[in-house]
Amino acid sequence: MSDFIVGLTGGIGSGKSAAAARFTEHGIAAIDADVAAREVVEPGQPALAAIAERFGPDVLLANGELNRAKLREIIFNNAEHKTWLESLLHPLIRQRIADFLQAATSPYALLVSPLLVESNQKEMVDNVVVVDVPEAIQLERTMARDGNTEQLVRNIMAAQATREQRSAAANFVIDNSADLASLYLQVDDIHRQLLLLAEA
Numbered sequence: 436m437s438d439f440i441v442g443l444t445g446g447i448g449s450g451k452s453a454a455a456a457r458f459t460e461h462g463i464a465a466i467d468a469d470v471a472a473r474e475v476v477e478p479g480q481p482a483l484a485a486i487a488e489r490f491g492p493d494v495l496l497a498n499g500e501l502n503r504a505k506l507r508e509i510i511f512n513n514a515e516h517k518t519w520l521e522s523l524l525h526p527l528i529r530q531r532i533a534d535f536l537q538a539a540t541s542p543y544a545l546l547v548s549p550l551l552v553e554s555n556q557k558e559m560v561d562n563v564v565v566v567d568v569p570e571a572i573q574l575e576r577t578m579a580r581d582g583n584t585e586q587l588v589r590n591i592m593a594a595q596a597t598r599e600q601r602s603a604a605a606n607f608v609i610d611n612s613a614d615l616a617s618l619y620l621q622v623d624d625i626h627r628q629l630l631l632l633a634e635a
């Protein structure tokens with residue numbers, strides 16, 4: 436097991452996946468909580484059956500997979516539904532993360548998660564890297580990527596920690612308001628510092 440676990444967090448569309456891809460190029464093992472969240476609701480998983488029972492058959496696609504756009508719409512417009520879904524999925528996601536980190540052998544391992552600061556996932560990490568962008572850029576990049584309405588993206592942002600809350604928890608902050616080359620330079624620099632911390 437990697438003895439040193441680094442959390443990589445940031446709000447929706449801040450650039451966590453883009454930053455994580457660069458850490459991975461340095462040979463760092465990384466698990467993405469959003470990917471784990473998808474695995475626990477694959478067809479045949481008990482959590483998917485529980486979701487279909489609560490929200491009705493409309494929440495499934497014709498092929499039996501979860502209709503993610505539909506569930507996104509449901510939970511970010513209703514706090515009670517969101518709390519219910521989180522209490523179903525978060526323990527399952529946490530177990531997947533723990534299993535992955537247990538098996539990782541790189542000098543340090545990365546937990547990429549949008550809800551690191553908000554959830555008890557912060558207890559799983561030794562160090563926190565935050566990807567930070569102004570809210571206007573977050574909104575613009577997320578809308579361009581997902582094709583969601585501004586209102587829906589704003590609802591998701593409102594359900595997450597503020598920039599200030601995240602930065603207060605950070606050991607390192609990446610400014611991702613410029614281009615990808617700038618993001619990669621910052622990741623490379625932080626990677627070198629994390630290697631030293633992991634060795635110490």
Ligand SMILES: CC(C)(COP(=O)(O)OP(=O)(O)OC[C@H]1O[C@@H](n2cnc3c(N)ncnc32)[C@H](O)[C@@H]1O)[C@@H](O)C(=O)NCCC(=O)NCCS
Pocket residue numbers: 446447448468469472503504506507510520521524528548549550591594595
């Ligand atoms: C609602 C779902 C089906 C929408 O799926 P979709 O493919 O459209 O989005 P994806 O899973 O890739 O998430 C995209 C982004 O939405 C934001 N987000 C997702 N879930 C949450 C949440 N519970 N609270 C706040 N923000 C969230 C994050 O920034 C995340 O990176 C999905 O997000 C989900 O199952 N969420 C509940 C589980 C969860 O909390 N996941 C977050 C990681 S622990």
Ligand SMILES: Nc1ncnc2c1ncn2[C@@H]1O[C@H](COP(=O)(O)OP(=O)(O)OP(=O)(O)O)[C@@H](O)[C@H]1O
Pocket residue numbers: 445446447448449450451452453454469549576577580611612613614615616618
């Ligand atoms: N520096 C950048 N310049 C231009 N586009 C960028 C930059 N960084 C990321 N992007 C783009 O912005 C979008 C959001 O980035 P990314 O998917 O990495 O964010 P994320 O934090 O992982 O999002 P989520 O929380 O939704 O999983 C993507 O389409 C990505 O290609």
